[in-house]
Amino acid sequence: MLRGDGIGPELIDSATCILNAISDYSSVKFSLVPVEAGDGALKRFSKALPDFTLSEIRRSDACLKGPVGESAADVILVIRQLFDLYANIRPLKAYPNANSLHNNIDLVVVRENTEDLYLGWEFWSDEETVISLRRTSKKAIERIAQYGFKLAKLRNRQRRVSLVHKANVLKESDGMFRRVCSEIASLNPDIQFEEMYVDACAMNLIRKPQDFDIIVTSNLFGDIISDEAAQVVGGLGMGPAANIGNDFGVFEPVHGAAFDIQGKNVSNPTSILLSARLMLQWLGAERGDKQATLEGDRIENAILRMLTENKKTKDLGGTLTTEEFTRGVMSYLYVD
Numbered sequence: 001m002l003r004g005d006g007i008g009p010e011l012i013d014s015a016t017c018i019l020n021a022i023s024d025y026s027s028v029k030f031s032l033v034p035v036e037a038g039d040g041a042l043k044r045f046s047k048a049l050p051d052f053t054l055s056e057i058r059r060s061d062a063c064l065k066g067p068v069g070e071s072a073a074d075v076i077l078v079i080r081q082l083f084d085l086y087a088n089i090r091p092l093k094a095y096p097n098a099n100s101l102h103n104n105i106d107l108v109v110v111r112e113n114t115e116d117l118y119l120g121w122e123f124w125s126d127e128e129t130v131i132s133l134r135r136t137s138k139k140a141i142e143r144i145a146q147y148g149f150k151l152a153k154l155r156n157r158q159r160r161v162s163l164v165h166k167a168n169v170l171k172e173s174d175g176m177f178r179r180v181c182s183e184i185a186s187l188n189p190d191i192q193f194e195e196m197y198v199d200a201c202a203m204n205l206i207r208k209p210q211d212f213d214i215i216v217t218s219n220l221f222g223d224i225i226s227d228e229a230a231q232v233v234g235g236l237g238m239g240p241a242a243n244i245g246n247d248f249g250v251f252e253p254v255h256g257a258a259f260d261i262q263g264k265n266v267s268n269p270t271s272i273l274l275s276a277r278l279m280l281q282w283l284g285a286e287r288g289d290k291q292a293t294l295e296g297d298r299i300e301n302a303i304l305r306m307l308t309e310n311k312k313t314k315d316l317g318g319t320l321t322t323e324e325f326t327r328g329v330m331s332y333l334y335v336d
Helices: 008-025 039-045 051-059 076-082 138-152 173-186 198-207 219-232 270-287 290-308 322-332
Strands: 087-093 106-112 122-126 129-132 160-165 192-197 214-217 240-244 249-253
Touching (some): 008 270, 008 290, 008 322, 076 249, 087 138, 087 219, 106 138, 138 214, 160 173, 160 198, 160 219, 192 198, 198 214, 198 219, 214 219, 240 270, 249 270, 270 290, 270 322, 290 322
Parallel strands (some): 160 192, 160 214
Antiparallel strands (some): 087 240, 122 129, 240 249
16 A cells, blocks of 8 residues: 555545455455655655565555655656556546536546656757657557457447557657557457547547547557546546556556645545555456455445435535545445
């Protein structure tokens, strides 16, 4: 449990309450280990991602991460590279009374998570010019596309993949992204496949978000449009994320540390609770543990019941504090 900065610790506290309740009342048991990383760790230990934190993460089955402040690139980007967490999965769904632009939104942004400009390869060519390098590899494209098509085949999906790129300008890098994804699409004729430029995608997320199912895209584009999609379904407080590799996963809200509301007990814990649900789903699939998957569903069902009854936090127009919303979710976990 990486506590993070700003509202991170209070969100992790919320998730801890829910996971402890699941551990107490079900056959799914946890050993929750709090660790530090981020701005606070940088001040105390002179390193945003201390070695002892990284060691604890390596010993764990999964990591649930709170948002980190200005040192985020030195934490989550490093973790993604070290564990080769190549798939960033961001499901966005319209829940009742959550201010969604449309009632029928249920989409997933599948974002390549290890390459692109986020490698941070930048240098000064002279005193007034910075050069930024972008890496795009066939291997990375193949595996993120395959992950997207795999998700599209799940029982609850619309069986449609939208490839988002800018191949008309980035003719080599996005041109390869387009070509490789199209080749994989040809191997999945049962899945509807379409392409669109990233600017058109940004527009259509506002105009007709209900038409999207699975969006496959590169690292930078995925970061931007997934935040847009979160706002479309009510705000960043509604957005969970999973960073998935071959044998490890890190789960986190899509948003940042929100220092402006730190300590005010007003943050929306839905993002971290739905991230915990993603963690349980992933653990259930990885370990063949159906009960873990069912307990993850309990979290979403409890949140759904809260929102259906218009019990929500202030960012959604409600009156509940972070702690009150958490207690409400916990009270509905094991109520039929």
